[in-house]
Amino acid sequence: xxxxxxxxxxxxxxxxxxxxxxxxxxxxxxxxxxxxxxxxxxxxxxxxxxxxxxxxxxxxxxxxxxxxxxxxxxxxxxxxxxxxxxxxxxxxxxxxxxxxxxxxxxxxxxxxxxxxxxxxxxxxxxxxxxxxxxx
Numbered sequence: 001x002x003x004x005x006x007x008x009x010x011x012x013x014x015x016x017x018x019x020x021x022x023x024x025x026x027x028x029x030x031x032x033x034x035x036x037x038x039x040x041x042x043x044x045x046x047x048x049x050x051x052x053x054x055x056x057x058x059x060x061x062x063x064x065x066x067x068x069x070x071x072x073x074x075x076x077x078x079x080x081x082x083x084x085x086x087x088x089x090x091x092x093x094x095x096x097x098x099x100x101x102x103x104x105x106x107x108x109x110x111x112x113x114x115x116x117x118x119x120x121x122x123x124x125x126x127x128x129x130x131x132x133x134x135x
């Protein structure tokens with residue numbers, strides 16, 4: 001078994017499924033990005049009924065408390081995002097449907113942190129710039 005990372009970035013799907021994951025497969029100190037927080041707030045806004053909205057509000061509130069501060073999408077991440085888009089296009093994939101995933105990956109990459117995800121296929125071809133850990 002690989003040694004557990006000290007720090008790492010959880011993408012949005014990993015955070016949402018956190019209760020289902022074995023803690024030993026995660027970094028000792030998991031982190032979230034500002035992009036994941038935006039996705040969580042989007043989920044609250046797009047909830048189709050009051051029960052779903054309440055559950056999403058609680059999950060977003062917990063993330064705000066448990067993962068503050070988040071890693072920002074700053075100028076360095078913006079530049080890295082462009083490189084990740086180029087790699088994606090080079091694989092003949094449309095980056096538009098994966099914008100937020102690529103932004104999260106860019107943040108992990110500039111901080112030299114592994115990215116933990118339940119959807120590793122979304123990050124195929126980025127291995128030269130980001131360490132993707134499939135959960």
